[in-house]
Amino acid sequence: MIAIDSLSKSRGSLRVLHEVSLAGAEGGVTALVGASGSGKTTLLRCLNGLETFDAGGLTVAGHRLEPGPHVPATLERLRRDVGMVFQQFNLFPHLSVIDNVTLAPRTVLRMAAEEARMVGLALLERVGLASFAAARPATLSGGQQQRVAIARALAMQPRVMLFDEPTSALDPTMTAEVLDVIIDLAREGQTMVVVTHDHAFAKRAATWVVELAAGRVARQGPAAEILS
Numbered sequence: 001m002i003a004i005d006s007l008s009k010s011r012g013s014l015r016v017l018h019e020v021s022l023a024g025a026e027g028g029v030t031a032l033v034g035a036s037g038s039g040k041t042t043l044l045r046c047l048n049g050l051e052t053f054d055a056g057g058l059t060v061a062g063h064r065l066e067p068g069p070h071v072p073a074t075l076e077r078l079r080r081d082v083g084m085v086f087q088q089f090n091l092f093p094h095l096s097v098i099d100n101v102t103l104a105p106r107t108v109l110r111m112a113a114e115e116a117r118m119v120g121l122a123l124l125e126r127v128g129l130a131s132f133a134a135a136r137p138a139t140l141s142g143g144q145q146q147r148v149a150i151a152r153a154l155a156m157q158p159r160v161m162l163f164d165e166p167t168s169a170l171d172p173t174m175t176a177e178v179l180d181v182i183i184d185l186a187r188e189g190q191t192m193v194v195v196t197h198d199h200a201f202a203k204r205a206a207t208w209v210v211e212l213a214a215g216r217v218a219r220q221g222p223a224a225e226i227l228s
């Protein structure tokens, strides 16, 4: 599901990622850890084709990305299979909660409005927010917004989900609500990569752990080994 081989990326004179390889992260839950500035977000964005890179390569959900500019058609196919949840939720503020969730299935998959609505409501139910379908994102708490963002990503039935510090903007109560949703997904077998500083969460959810330090893989291995 996920393979990265010797991926390198510079920004100007700064080596942001240096020959990063992920070996054992094929399926399950990969926790990506490391100090601020170590390259975690950049690596996650590379996996979704949001960033280009200079050398090496990666395969995600069967889609291959090579160095240099990505082919738009490849990115379009890749993003149907790879969902991303951001630190700051990034919901569309002018759309209702349900419209946020159904936008991609309707426009990208050309799903009929009524079917998309049923699928969207089921997903909102799953993250505990069915009663908020008509609300605007700004009227929801941060934890609720992040759960909407997860439902929105799930609406494309992604083979791989990427989470970039999904709870870093949340207080402890909201953090727990969001992590419970992510742990449920993990139990259901969703392949995911989660950037996290939460050791307890990583211990509960992760199968594989990759630690970045200054753009290099410092350590990686089975979660039980690395986190003990």
Ligand SMILES: Nc1ncnc2c1ncn2[C@@H]1O[C@H](COP(=O)(O)OP(=O)(O)O)[C@@H](O)[C@H]1O
Pocket: 011, 014, 016, 034, 035, 036, 037, 038, 039, 040, 041, 042, 043
């Ligand atoms: N848009 C950008 N322009 C220039 N430098 C950036 C940009 N984004 C990140 N960086 C730099 O790249 C390095 C890795 O950043 P990042 O991937 O965000 O790390 P992390 O997510 O681990 O905190 C840092 O040195 C950061 O300052």
Ligand SMILES: [Mg+2]
Pocket: 040, 041, 042
């Ligand atoms: Mg980051």
